[in-house]
Amino acid sequence: xxxxxxxxxxxxxxxxVMAVTGLLLYGFVVVHLIGNMQIFIGRETLNGYAHFLKSxxxxxxxxxLGLLTIVCLHIVTAISLSASNRxxxxxxxxxxxxxxxxxxxxxxxxxxxxxxxxxxVFHLLHLTVGVIFPDHSALKDDKGHHDVYGMVVKGFQIxxxxxxxxxxxxxxxxxxxxxxxxxxxxxGLKNSKYSSLIDKLALVGWVAIFAGNCAIPVSILLGLVx
Amino acid sequence: xxxxxKIWRQSGPEKSGHFETYEAHDIxxxxxxxxxxxxxxxxxxxxxxxxxxxxxxxxxxxxxxxxLVVNGIPHGGQKGTTVCQLHMRSFADGQTITIEPWRAKxxxxxxxxxVDRSAFDRIIQSGGYISVNTGGxxxxxxxxxxKDQAEMAFDAAACIxxxxxxxxxxxxxxxxxxxxxxxxxxxxxQGHPEKYSRAVSIVVSMDKEGFGACTVTGACAAVCPxxxxxxVISKLNRDYAVGILKGVSA
Numbered sequence: 103x104x105x106x107x108x109x110x111x112x113x114x115x116x117x118x119v120m121a122v123t124g125l126l127l128y129g130f131v132v133v134h135l136i137g138n139m140q141i142f143i144g145r146e147t148l149n150g151y152a153h154f155l156k157s158x159x160x161x162x163x164x165x166x167l168g169l170l171t172i173v174c175l176h177i178v179t180a181i182s183l184s185a186s187n188r189x190x191x192x193x194x195x196x197x198x199x200x201x202x203x204x205x206x207x208x209x210x211x212x213x214x215x216x217x218x219x220x221x222x223v224f225h226l227l228h229l230t231v232g233v234i235f236p237d238h239s240a241l242k243d244d245k246g247h248h249d250v251y252g253m254v255v256k257g258f259q260i261x262x263x264x265x266x267x268x269x270x271x272x273x274x275x276x277x278x279x280x281x282x283x284x285x286x287x288x289x290g291l292k293n294s295k296y297s298s299l300i301d302k303l304a305l306v307g308w309v310a311i312f313a314g315n316c317a318i319p320v321s322i323l324l325g326l327v328x
Numbered sequence: 329x330x331x332x333x334k335i336w337r338q339s340g341p342e343k344s345g346h347f348e349t350y351e352a353h354d355i356x357x358x359x360x361x362x363x364x365x366x367x368x369x370x371x372x373x374x375x376x377x378x379x380x381x382x383x384x385x386x387x388x389x390x391x392x393x394x395x396l397v398v399n400g401i402p403h404g405g406q407k408g409t410t411v412c413q414l415h416m417r418s419f420a421d422g423q424t425i426t427i428e429p430w431r432a433k434x435x436x437x438x439x440x441x442x443v444d445r446s447a448f449d450r451i452i453q454s455g456g457y458i459s460v461n462t463g464g465x466x467x468x469x470x471x472x473x474x475k476d477q478a479e480m481a482f483d484a485a486a487c488i489x490x491x492x493x494x495x496x497x498x499x500x501x502x503x504x505x506x507x508x509x510x511x512x513x514x515x516x517x518q519g520h521p522e523k524y525s526r527a528v529s530i531v532v533s534m535d536k537e538g539f540g541a542c543t544v545t546g547a548c549a550a551v552c553p554x555x556x557x558x559x560v561i562s563k564l565n566r567d568y569a570v571g572i573l574k575g576v577s578a
Contacts, residue, residue: 105572113501113541114531114568183541187499190540192433197334197347197426200400202496204545209498211543284544290566293559 113186114288116179121288123176124281128307130169131278135314141327142317145251149243152250177219184212207280214277221270228257258322267319271312279308329355329416332424333368335380338437341444345437347426357417361404362387362394364416365427381440389413389553392488395495396441397428402492402551410490410553430491432500434538445491447537448505452489454533454578455526456509458518477515484511486554493548493556499540504548506530507560514567524571525578531568532578 109115137155140147156162201209224234232239238256241249258264282304286292292300321327331352338345352368359367362384369379385393394412398404404414419425427441435443473481487508494502510527513519519526542561549558 105575108572108577112531112568113535113539114503114565115572117541117565118569187501187540187543190433190500190538191498192431192500194345194431196397196400196428196431198400200405200496202401202545202547203550204498204547208543208545280544287542287544287558287562288565290562290564290569292562294557297559 110179113183116183117288119175119179120183121285123172123179124285126172127169127176128278128282128285131274131311132307135311138318139314141251141254142321145243145249148251148254149245149247149249153247156248173222177215180212180215205280207276208284211277211280214273217270217273218277221266221274224266228263229253254318255322255327258319261323264319264323268316271315274315275308275312278311279304282307329357329419329421331355331364331416331419331422334424334426335441336428336437337380337440338429339439341436341438345440355416357415359416360387360412361396361398361414361416362412381438381442383442384412387412390488392490395430395443395445395490395492397426397430397495399426400428402430402495403490403553405551408553408555410488413553430495432491432494432539434500434502435491435494443491445489447539448489448491448502450537451502451506451530451533452509455522455529456513458513459522460518471517473516481512481515484508484515484556484560487512487552487556488554490553492551492553494539496547496551497540497542498545498547499543501542501548502534502537502539503542503561503564504552504556504558506534507562507564508556510564510567511560514563523567524574524576527564527567528571528576529578530564 109118137151138148140151207214228234229239232253235253235257238253239248241252241256243249243252258267283292283300286296286300318327333350333352334347335350336345337348350368350372352364353371355364355367362382365380365382372379383393383395385391387394389410389412392410394410395402396404396411398411398414403409403411404418406414406418429435429437429441430443430445434447435445438444485508487505489505491502491505493504494500497503510530513526514523544558544561546558549556
């Protein structure tokens with residue numbers, strides 16, 4: 103416990119907190135995507151999956167609270183690090199600063215993170231709480247279960263919703279591609295031997311997550327999934 | 329060659345600075361960047377002005393004293409060299425060149441282009457050493473060290489502590505410097521007894537000096553005149569994490 107508290111006291115410790123929570127959230131994004139891919143199998147499969155997730159309130163709320171804790175830790179630590187990084191920079195900036203070979207993704211982590219936070223709130227209000235389109239969320243299927251499939255299809259037939267999701271996924275891609283490389287570095291697992299492998303993994307992960315997450319709203323908008 | 333120079337002038341640590349523009353004449357292409365500034369200072373002195381203050385010592389790229397940001401890039405952007413090894417032939421005749429000091433809260437400007445880098449000395453004092461009983465020098469081969477380890481330690485030990493990594497980092501992080509010291513000492517058997525306390529102490533000291541955290545942009549390694557790789561930061565992170573889990577404190 104004492105050791106864990108020590109991690110929150112130094113910059114390197116906070117980066118480790120960012121890395122561990124980031125890895126867990128990356129894992130959630132992957133599992134979430136795999137689960138949602140069942141929309142391409144059909145209405146019954148997706149609704150059955152949604153029903154299964156909600157069948158055990160203890161597990162459901164345990165998972166939700168766990169995720170909320172991880173997200174909060176990630177955000178609070180990020181704010182603390184960003185603030186001290188800004189202080190470290192000092193008052194005067196360079197006349198014409200160079201990026202010195204850094205990638206765009208690595209420089210906009212705070213901005214991309216904020217877009218993702220806004221997106222998560224919208225996404226929850228849209229498809230979990232159901233306050234944005236209450237009539238979509240009220241749909242029931244043949245078994246009398248909540249018709250998740252119908253709700254998703256109706257929601258993504260609206261062009262601006264699809265636009266918002268796709269733009270958010272671009273930023274999520276930026277965030278995760280740099281995040282995966284950086285977390286291995288923060289955990290001290292990156293060296294010249296594994297570096298190129300980790301960079302490739304980050305690229306493959308980014309493309310797969312972007313393509314997979316965009317496939318759902320875009321194929322609905324194009325009428326491929328009805 | 330002729331150049332228009334936009335140089336940061338600041339009369340003292342607490343004073344506010346500003347850019348001043350100078351025309352440098354009679355510059356030869358073979359001159360180093362610092363020799364060009366020497367010529368400019370002669371011209372300024374003759375015309376009765378205050379010469380531009382800047383740090384320099386060995387002028388052969390090994391002491392880590394010169395510290396100029398040229399056109400927004402620490403050491404001027406020529407790969408693997410300090411600014412004293414940058415020659416005027418790398419610039420176009422008549423070009424405008426912006427010259428600034430390292431900018432970081434932990435490196436306050438003392439005068440013009442001279443910054444106070446004693447924060448690095450205090451980081452070294454916190455853990456950049458090994459504790460040994462001195463005596464007769466041991467035989468060179470008495471302590472076998474594998475080639476890979478020796479090379480990793482040598483590469484890290486190439487760090488001259490100039491601070492370009494801090495100057496280039498958007499967070500003014502000193503992680504490349506600290507990582508180089510930790511990798512250099514922790515890779516070798518002589519550094520092993522204090523491996524974890526060294527990593528923890530250096531991190532605590534770095535935070536105390538007001539350096540930022542690493543966001544792995546890679547800007548530090550890109551400008552490093554000794555081309556220290558990002559791996560050293562990973563090594564520092566690992567030794568710090570293991571140290572904390574072992575209950576080591578600063």
